[in-house]
Amino acid sequence: MNGCTCNTPHGAECDHTHRDELLDPGRRMFMASAVAAGAAATVGFSSISAVAAPSEDKKKFMEEATRLAIESVEKGWGGPFGAVIVKDGEIIGRGQNRVLLTGVPVFHAEITAIIDASTRLNPKALLGSDYGAGTILEMIPREEGSPDPVPERARMLKGCEIYINGAPCPMCMSAIYWSRIDHLYFAASLKDTSAIGFDDAFQYEDFAKPWTERRIAVTEGFERDTGLKAYEAWMNKQDRHPY
Secondary structure, eight states: OOSOOSSOOTTSOOOSOOGGGGSOHHHHHHHHHHHHHHHHHTTTTGGGOOOOOOOHHHHHHHHHHHHHHHHHHHTTSSSSOEEEEEETTEEEEEEEOOHHHHOOTTOOHHHHHHHHHHHHHOTTGGGTOOOOTTSTTOEEEOOTTOOOSSSEEEOTTTTEEEEEEEOOOHHHHHHHHHHTOSEEEEEEOHHHHHHTTOOOHHHHHHHTSOGGGSSSOOOTTTTHHHHHHHHHHHHHOTTOOOO
């Protein structure tokens, strides 16, 4: 919104903070980056790909991710997807698609691997009680040149890599961003995944469209003032912990 919509008289300078200004600009930047990455993903991530030498260790990590995927299929737990998270050359998190096992639609391999790695690295993290040095909630400076206006955020899984036997869906790609994982390795492409009945490409394409053109009904701005009360509570919290 370009202009002020408050009740300040025309021509007078507004002296209060608008709720638009309470929105974390880092969140807006993140969403823009996610949409850009999603657009790249529809063509196989070619525009953001990184070259990685196929070392024996890396091959073993992908083999383990694939083993987990096959186990998920054979045991009827979920789709053919597995993931491992690696830090300093060691696997610290394993995940499988467990949608059929749990009935929870978001229990994808990447999500369960991130949960596993996070709880192993920081057992108290789920209680929100340990922000100390070395924990995943420790505050660290943003990288030089980062577009994020917040100078420090929680470490999360920075310094880790994730290996997945298939390209991540939009939900899992976002989870990888939020986890601050340094490097993503995936084997099968989105096209490969679509060929076996798991078509995520349309979701990536949908994210680039305006809300009114999405494939799911969206009511934007519904009771916005009510929802923004939580944002105000966050901005008023003096000891808030950006993540």
